[in-house]
Amino acid sequence: MAESALLGSEKGPKSPGSPGSPGSPGNPGSPENQGSPEKARGKSSAAPGSGLLKGLIRTARPKQWVKNVLVVAAPAAAGELFSRHALVQVSLVFVLFTACAASVYLVNDARDADADRAHPVKRHRPVAAGVVPVPVAYSVGIVLAVVAPAVAAFVCSPLTSALLTAYLGMQFAYCISLKHVLVVDLAVVTTGFLMRAMIGGLALGIPLSRWFLITTGFGALFMVSAKRYSEAVQMAGKAGATRALLTEYTVGYLRFVWQLAASVAVLGYCLWALEEGGLPHTSVLPWRQLSMVAFILAVLRYAVFADRGTAGEPEDVVLRDRALALIGVAWLAMYGLAVANW
Structure with a gap:
């Protein structure tokens, strides 16, 4: 990109060992650094259709x-x-x-x-x-x-x-x-x-079920508002570098939203777990009630990242935090046992 560095303004030949000479390893135009024309062109030598396909896949956000x-x-x-x-x-x-x-x-x-x-x-x-x-x-x-x-x-x-x-x-x-x-x-x-x-x-x-919709809906709101809160915290004072709407929210308001959403999600889940549903209990342990512990711990663990302002990428938090992953596995096991009535 910086073509001036390649063109230069030297008036006479330079010795092969000098920094700016064509044979010098430090010179961008030297064979060692420039390579063959195909290497210099890099991605432009690839098939156009291949680059377009990769671009479409990247735009589809596989992550x-x-x-x-x-x-x-x-x-x-x-x-x-x-x-x-x-x-x-x-x-x-x-x-x-x-x-x-x-x-x-x-x-x-x-x-x-x-x-x-x-x-x-x-x-x-x-x-x-x-x-x-x-x-x-x-x-x-x-x-x-x-x-x-x-x-x-x-x-x-x-x-x-x-x-x-x-x-x-x-x-x-x-x-x-x-x-x-x-x-x-x-x-x-x-x-x-x-x-x-x-x-x-x-x-x-x-x-x-109503409990499924309440827990899922407010759990989603918890993560969405925590994401917005994290973006607002990280971009404070940089209004031109992020979505304009964040400048209209206050950090305090977004904190209130994710805390409220987390509370309702936990309440909805606990009401599901404590509901008898008229079914006979044949499981060895009360897995429905025990799963509340794991669910609440997962919410509290995620709230740590939200409070720090580092929950801007929810998928990264969920996939990379080992403690949250272990809590999630425990919750899945207990939830599965509760649904299967084991």
Whole structure:
């Protein structure tokens, strides 16, 4: 990029050993550093289609696909996850929801390409960097948005297709305007997580309990508001380097939201765990009640990162914190035993 360093302004030949001479190892133009023309061109020598495909995959945010694992929540809660039919349906729903989410990312990045080019981090996104042309991002995003609900209507159920369509409509509205509306932006992102948790149940015709919806909804709000809180803390005094809406929230308000959401999520889970449900208890231990301990510990552990302002990337917190992972495994074991009534 710094061409002046290569052109120079020397008036006479330099000795081979001098720092600026063509044979010097420190000279960018030397054979050792420049290499063959193919190496100098780097990625430009690769097939254009390959670079475009990689750019499209990067724009689809593979790192975010872990969120779509929530589609197993309702079938798992109902104890109907491990039949062959359920596994096939849940796998299909995961793929279809991932396609819808990728559609939203593609359209969002295409729409925000000009603004992203002025951002210190977002300018490296494939669409903003020119790796994926804006028309291509729009086209692929729209195709995915049409195909995914259509496929869902045939291979899953009309309700599944309707939920995917509602998700796409809500997310596109968020990209266009709702992300600039206070509180509504939190509600939209939270609802996206709730839809992920609901769609597995809809695909299999499983009734969704009120405790499931309350716990999942407020658990999602807890993580979303903690993410916003962390962004606000880290970007304090750098209003031009982050989303504009954060400047309209106060840190105290966002703290209040994630604390309130965490409290309601814990309360909803405890009410589920303590509810008898009219079923005979044949399990060795009261796994439903014991799972409350692990659930509360998980919320408290995650709140540590939220309070520090380091929960800006929820998937990193969940996947990289060993203590939280161990608590999660313990909770899954107890929750599974409770659902199976062992």
